[in-house]
Amino acid sequence: MVPDWIAPIWVKLMSQPERLPHALLVTGPMGIGKRVFAQELARRLLCERATGTAYACDQCASCTWFASGNHPDFRFIAPESELQAEADASDSKNEGGDKASSQIRIDQVRPLADFISTSSHRHGWRVVVLQPAEGMNLHAANSILKLLEEPTNNTLFIMVSDEPNKLLPTILSRCRKLALNKPSYESARAWLQHQAGKSADACLLDASLALCSGAPYLAAELAQGQAAAVYAEFVKHLAQGSAAQDPISVAEKWSTWCTGRKNERATLERVVLVDWLQKWLSDVLSHQFGGAVRFFPTQTAAIGKLAGQARTESLLALMDDLVRFRAVAHHPLNLRLFFDDLLLRYQRAVAAPAPAR
Ligand SMILES: [Zn+2]
DSSP, X not given: OOOTTTHHHHHHHHHOGGGOOSEEEEEOSTTSSHHHHHHHHHXXXXXXXXXXXXXXXXXXXXXXXXXXXXXXXXXXXXOHHHHHXXXXXXXXXXXXXXXXXXXXXXXXXXXXXXXXXXXXXXSSOEEEEXXXXXXXXHHHHHHHHHHHHSOOTTEEEEEEESOGGGSOHHHHTTSEEEEOOOOOHHHHXXXXXXXXOTTSOHHHHHHHHHHTTTOHHHHHHHHSHHHHHHHHHHHHHHHTTTSXXXXXXXXXXHHHHHHOOTTSOOSOOHHHHHHHHHHHHHHHHHHHTTOOOOSOGGGHHHHHHHHHHSOHHHHHHHHHHHHHHHHTTTSOOOHHHHHHHHHHHHHHHXXXXXXXX
């Protein structure tokens, strides 16, 4: 099933399956359910029982194949790093190994030519889900382009993208764009509560949703398990301001969140931590000007304390620095140095000015 806020689009699309294009580009903000939509659509098209706007039946032979990850008429293409992370999550004995590529490479895409040129095994659709589409390197993108230029019947490419502006214009022009929107706060919050269960901490859910800018799937990830523990520690570090913690040891801690230890996947990407820090600072600044604490509502006391002591100019200067940090957050810079620098700047910015002599 797709979440409520995507259901109307589902109904519209599946009311006229004969009008499905050869390639669909599913876009929209991160964490709102694009990937779930792509999977559900693939499953539904391959299902041998479902008709009309119904979802896949979960029971037919095709649905069973799909659930086992071995459907002969389905291909899932993602960067090796993502596939690896999923495999590691389901196999705790994995010892890690070489660093997996964060790009979709041509050797992953090349076999698709054979896949779409042979007749389907189950006499229905052939579906390829490719995500994130902007993860394709240039060779892979050119190879996909060739396939899109010579469409075959009953084949659907579902490309999922957070950043369609990074795709080749020639690919964009070959796809029908399907833009999914962020849900209203109310539906996102209700969905999140349902996922987390009745006993979930309401404050943590509120904070997660605010911090993830209303993106429910990101918020759900944040509100549970390892990510929730990281969030709590992150907030603790920032709330201490310039006091207590030595920034070097905090930087070391943050680095481990972004690399993952042996047998563990990384909990966060560094850009997420920069984003959180930007939001934290925006709350401190907002508090200084008498505004609301929007992103970290459970931390109003700590934020108020920092707002009372830090100089506005220092906070604004750090905001500028963070824009630059964010711009290089995807570069393979040394993580420790990256966070050392970031945290030293943070401590300086939130410190109370030295008293005049
Ligand atoms: Zn089925």
